[in-house]
Amino acid sequence: MKVTLHIWRQSKPSTKDDFAQDGKMVRYELDHVSNDMSFLEMLDVLNEQLIKKGEEPVTFDHDCREGICGTCGVVVNGEPHGPESGTTTCQLHMRSFKDGAEIWVEPWRAAAFPVIKDLMVDRTALDRIVQAGAFVSVNTGAPQDANALPVPKADADKAFDAAACIGCGACVAACKNASSMLFVGAKVSHFVHLPQGRVERETRARNLVAAMDKEGFGNCTNQYECEAACPKDIPVRVIADLNREYLRAKVREEPANTKRIGGDG
Amino acid sequence: MKLDAKIPAGPVQEKWSNRKFELKLVNPANKRKYKVLVVGSGLAGASAAASLAELGYQVECFCFQDSPRRAHSIAAQGGINAAKNYRNDGDSIYRLFYDTVKGGDFRAREANVYRLAELSVNIIDQAVAQGVPFARDYGGMLDNRSFGGAQVSRTFYARGQTGQQLLLGAYTALARQIGLGTVKMFSRTEMLDVVIVDGHAKGIVVRDLVTGEARSHAGDAVVLATGGYGNVFYLSTNAKGCNVTATWRAHKRGAGFANPCYTQIHPTCIPVSGDHQSKLTLMSESLRNDGRVWVSKKQGDKRRPGEIPEDERDYYLERKYPSYGNLAPRDISSRAAKQVCDDGRGIGDTGLGVYLDFRDAIARLGKDAIAARYGNLFHMYAKITAEDPYSQPMRIFPAVHYTMGGLWVDYDLMSTVPGLFVLGEANFSDHGANRLGASALMQGLADGYFVIPYTIGGYLAGQKAGSVKADHPEFQRVAGGVVEMTKRLLSIQGKRTVDDFHKALGKIMWQKCGMARNEQGLKEALREIPALREEFWRDVRVLGGELSTNQSLEKAGRLADFLEFGELLCRDALERRESCGGHFREEWQTADGEALRDDEKFCHAAVWEYKGDVKNAVRHQEALAFENVHLAVRSYK
Ligand SMILES: Cc1cc2nc3c(=O)[nH]c(=O)nc-3n(C[C@H](O)[C@H](O)[C@H](O)COP(=O)(O)OP(=O)(O)OC[C@H]3O[C@@H](n4cnc5c(N)ncnc54)[C@H](O)[C@@H]3O)c2cc1C
Ligand code: FES
Numbered sequence: 015m016k017v018t019l020h021i022w023r024q025s026k027p028s029t030k031d032d033f034a035q036d037g038k039m040v041r042y043e044l045d046h047v048s049n050d051m052s053f054l055e056m057l058d059v060l061n062e063q064l065i066k067k068g069e070e071p072v073t074f075d076h077d078c079r080e081g082i083c084g085t086c087g088v089v090v091n092g093e094p095h096g097p098e099s100g101t102t103t104c105q106l107h108m109r110s111f112k113d114g115a116e117i118w119v120e121p122w123r124a125a126a127f128p129v130i131k132d133l134m135v136d137r138t139a140l141d142r143i144v145q146a147g148a149f150v151s152v153n154t155g156a157p158q159d160a161n162a163l164p165v166p167k168a169d170a171d172k173a174f175d176a177a178a179c180i181g182c183g184a185c186v187a188a189c190k191n192a193s194s195m196l197f198v199g200a201k202v203s204h205f206v207h208l209p210q211g212r213v214e215r216e217t218r219a220r221n222l223v224a225a226m227d228k229e230g231f232g233n234c235t236n237q238y239e240c241e242a243a244c245p246k247d248i249p250v251r252v253i254a255d256l257n258r259e260y261l262r263a264k265v266r267e268e269p270a271n272t273k274r275i276g277g278d279g
Numbered sequence: 280m281k282l283d284a285k286i287p288a289g290p291v292q293e294k295w296s297n298r299k300f301e302l303k304l305v306n307p308a309n310k311r312k313y314k315v316l317v318v319g320s321g322l323a324g325a326s327a328a329a330s331l332a333e334l335g336y337q338v339e340c341f342c343f344q345d346s347p348r349r350a351h352s353i354a355a356q357g358g359i360n361a362a363k364n365y366r367n368d369g370d371s372i373y374r375l376f377y378d379t380v381k382g383g384d385f386r387a388r389e390a391n392v393y394r395l396a397e398l399s400v401n402i403i404d405q406a407v408a409q410g411v412p413f414a415r416d417y418g419g420m421l422d423n424r425s426f427g428g429a430q431v432s433r434t435f436y437a438r439g440q441t442g443q444q445l446l447l448g449a450y451t452a453l454a455r456q457i458g459l460g461t462v463k464m465f466s467r468t469e470m471l472d473v474v475i476v477d478g479h480a481k482g483i484v485v486r487d488l489v490t491g492e493a494r495s496h497a498g499d500a501v502v503l504a505t506g507g508y509g510n511v512f513y514l515s516t517n518a519k520g521c522n523v524t525a526t527w528r529a530h531k532r533g534a535g536f537a538n539p540c541y542t543q544i545h546p547t548c549i550p551v552s553g554d555h556q557s558k559l560t561l562m563s564e565s566l567r568n569d570g571r572v573w574v575s576k577k578q579g580d581k582r583r584p585g586e587i588p589e590d591e592r593d594y595y596l597e598r599k600y601p602s603y604g605n606l607a608p609r610d611i612s613s614r615a616a617k618q619v620c621d622d623g624r625g626i627g628d629t630g631l632g633v634y635l636d637f638r639d640a641i642a643r644l645g646k647d648a649i650a651a652r653y654g655n656l657f658h659m660y661a662k663i664t665a666e667d668p669y670s671q672p673m674r675i676f677p678a679v680h681y682t683m684g685g686l687w688v689d690y691d692l693m694s695t696v697p698g699l700f701v702l703g704e705a706n707f708s709d710h711g712a713n714r715l716g717a718s719a720l721m722q723g724l725a726d727g728y729f730v731i732p733y734t735i736g737g738y739l740a741g742q743k744a745g746s747v748k749a750d751h752p753e754f755q756r757v758a759g760g761v762v763e764m765t766k767r768l769l770s771i772q773g774k775r776t777v778d779d780f781h782k783a784l785g786k787i788m789w790q791k792c793g794m795a796r797n798e799q800g801l802k803e804a805l806r807e808i809p810a811l812r813e814e815f816w817r818d819v820r821v822l823g824g825e826l827s828t829n830q831s832l833e834k835a836g837r838l839a840d841f842l843e844f845g846e847l848l849c850r851d852a853l854e855r856r857e858s859c860g861g862h863f864r865e866e867w868q869t870a871d872g873e874a875l876r877d878d879e880k881f882c883h884a885a886v887w888e889y890k891g892d893v894k895n896a897v898r899h900q901e902a903l904a905f906e907n908v909h910l911a912v913r914s915y916k
Contacts, residue, residue: 025827027489050552052663058557058778065776065831070822073830075345077518079558080659082443083349098662105662130489131828138466141346145458149451150410154330154728156401157408161365164419174412174437177444181348204410211410 015113028128049109073132084180094184124192146225148201176203188243191232196240199252216263302737310335312744316498320347323703324504326727329452332461355442356563358434361399383711384860409448426716428608480699491826507682507704513785515679537687537707540852545680546612569640578623613677636672691734702726712860773818
């Protein structure tokens with residue numbers, strides 16, 4: 015099949031004052047696209063042709079190409095990771111498009127995700143949020159036997175559902191406020207459903223929310239676009255978990271010595 | 280090249296305790312004076328970086344992805360072994376040790392494997408303490424499943440995303456240290472050389488993948504945890520960025536490379552669909568707990584699977600290996616698949632495939648139970664093939680998956696270059712000629728959490744902290760070489776793309792050094808690879824600039840290394856005149872097509888020393904002694 019692509023090309027990294035730099039949508043025609051190709055393989059084919067013509071190939075992030083590393087991610091026709099639900103860009107296949115389709119491809123758009131080049135963005139803000147407290151403070155050593163503390167299956171499953179987040183940032187890209195609440199909620203929800211994670215629940219909730227605000231992510235106004243865009247189907251109930259945990263932490267006295275367990279990154 | 284494995288004295292059960300006691304310690308107050316550079320943030324690198332920082336060392340950690348959480352370990356699906364014996368089914372540290380030595384076809388070092396089995400139990404404890412959400416049963420206890428090459432249920436798992444959950448455990452431990460300022464993280468940074476001063480590894484030269492700048496980092500020791508080299512075959516189950524660059528460049532600076540020909544071809548991957556294919560997708564071995572592998576008894580049978588009656592199906596693994604059945608080890612299952620396809624009984628348009636069928640398991644346990652166990656894998660399969668594995672069998676075929684070979688290390692995980700340690704898939708140590716499923720995660724984490732924190736102290740205690748700084752002339756010399764290579768790649772401006780060359784290399788490797796190898800094919804490959812390399816340096820086209828983000832340039836640098844390394848891999852395969860594990864030489868097989876080892880001549884690790892050119896590399900040997908698990912023909916019948 016044949017497709018027409020409109021791809022965001024930007025040669026220089028965004029700065030605070032000039033986010034878009036020389037960026038613009040560029041049109042490409044691509045023939046002989048097969049149904050079995052993944053979306054990224056289609057971009058590979060385009061890049062091979064561009065190189066042969068002497069044009070710089072399109073820069074885009076990717077690695078595992080099987081929907082688990084969270085590296086890939088572009089906005090396809092206005093939707094992060096494209097039209098299929100529960101699917102990362104690397105798992106999207108060209109059979110989801112019709113012959114002759116026009117496809118618009120853009121990078122994640124959020125103030126907290128500056129563009130590095132073309133479709134590649136800087137998502138290190140998400141790492142910094144994790145560094146602020148999305149962990150259990152346990153050193154490598156000799157912890158108790160793994161089965162010493164039974165965890166009800168229902169709790170373990172809830173923790174798992176949240177821990178399935180691949181940190182791709184689609185939730186932020188989908189949100190009109192560029193909020194990272196689904197991501198942060200997933201961290202909080204993962205740990206709060208496990209006994210190992212509950213010890214630090216209050217400091218964690220406080221520190222993560224502070225880090226998220228500092229990074230310039232917006233607020234959640236219950237649009238639920240994040241849930242729809244999430245390739246791992248992280249449910250919005252994790253945002254409820256986050257709100258509840260944050261409130262709980264607020265109403266409790268903050269002991270001075272547990273402040274900022276993880277430093278402020 | 281001197282190969283002293285430094286295996287501790289004493290019975291195998293006491294070696295690690297003995298070694299830990301012998302190792303010199305670094306005084307806690309002095310630890311912060313030492314800086315350790317950890318390259319890689321997968322299971323091995325992240326666990327090492329976090330644990331070393333917790334001990335008080337200054338750590339710098341590097342990865343080429345945009346976040347340490349995205350290391351390729353994230354993609355591991357099936358599970359991790361540990362000799363917990365929670366199932367009361369007769370497991371023990373000794374049995375895990377035994378299975379792993381046997382599974383590796385008697386080509387691993389016993390002492391290392393025993394330590395691995397011993398540490399396996401601590402890994403699960405550590406991971407659970409970090410909040411890793413392993414699968415649990417209704418009593419709230421940890422659940423297990425079986426993997427190939429074992430008759431006990433010792434594999435811990437987290438749905439089909441075990442690697443992701445374990446890596447997130449290690450990554451969060453690392454993130455905590457980054458937040459505390461004890462680890463400095465450099466993501467989107469690629470190591471391009473090791474700097475050796477007075478015979479010791481004292482630093483690395485990296486390229487910042489955003490700005491393109493080459494930079495020097497000095498330290499008191501360097502730890503490479505950079506993963507495997509499966510992408511030398513172009514198509515593999517590895518992530519696109521996986522490469523041999525870090526270990527290859529260390530090899531060129533003096534680190535011995537062991538057993539490069541030991542590559543693992545995984546039996547259950549989604550078959551190739553066309554020329555555009557950029558990678559292959561694994562379907563976890565855990566599926567063989569419930570899936571049955573079969574082809575038609577008839578050659579060229581074009582009927583749909585549902586139309587082939589039961590008595591016309593050949594469940595060939597169950598037939599040939601009745602005691603292990605569908606859970607026969609990977610090398611054996613892959614070869615068996617190749618044999619039925621060579622016999623003209625392969626399925627699908629290409630005839631390169633076999634069925635993995637869940638019909639009976641769904642009838643026995645119900646669709647929901649199967650979905651709970653493998654839902655995400657079935658989903659992934661359906662996405663890629665547009666077929667529903669609940670109602671028709673999966674089509675699968677073997678694909679390159681894992682590399683047992685790697686930089687040679689002694690018992691302390693130090694390479695032949697003092698101060699250069701190698702962990703995880705990047706080293707050669709524990710899996711011999713074939714890795715059993717669910718044991719790579721175990722090894723990476725054992726190396727990072729529980730081995731290196733001890734052994735690196737033994738080395739550092741004898742070194743003066745901070746003795747070499749990044750302004751040492753050797754850094755300038757090495758960095759100059761790195762920049763020169765970059766400029767050279769950009770200056771060729773030929774006609775063929777990097778991917779085009781990579782595909783060509785992959786084809787040679789797969790056809791002549793893949794699932795089956797023979798002298799003639801290997802000799803052809805040894806002519807074709809240098810010719811391709813020569814053409815690459817004459818005709819590759821890399822566009823874009825040096826001092827900016829340039830993915831083509833990154834790929835070109837990695838491929839340049841693969842084009843050298845591939846030749847060494849084939850040389851190693853040629854020189855190993857026996858069949859063992861994943862290395863199958865057609866000249867050495869039994870009457871029924873099983874691998875035929877030659878213990879008299881080849882019961883050793885082959886360790887290559889670089890001598891200015893791959894052609895001149897010298898082959899050394901580390902003899903392997905089997906004092907506990909006695910050398911025997913490996914049988915899964
Ligand atoms: C699809 C798949 C499924 C698997 N499933 C299982 C399983 O179920 N059980 C099991 O036990 N094993 C499994 N394995 C194998 C296992 O996942 C790997 O062997 C293991 O995770 C490797 O870990 P590692 O830490 O050694 O390397 P990796 O996780 O590959 O990490 C390598 C790190 O090195 C960095 N790096 C590499 N080169 C450079 C460089 N030049 N400069 C800077 N950084 C660099 C990367 O950025 C990355 O951080 C699977 C493998 C695959 C491919
Ligand atoms: S490339 Fe890993 S999730 Fe898409």
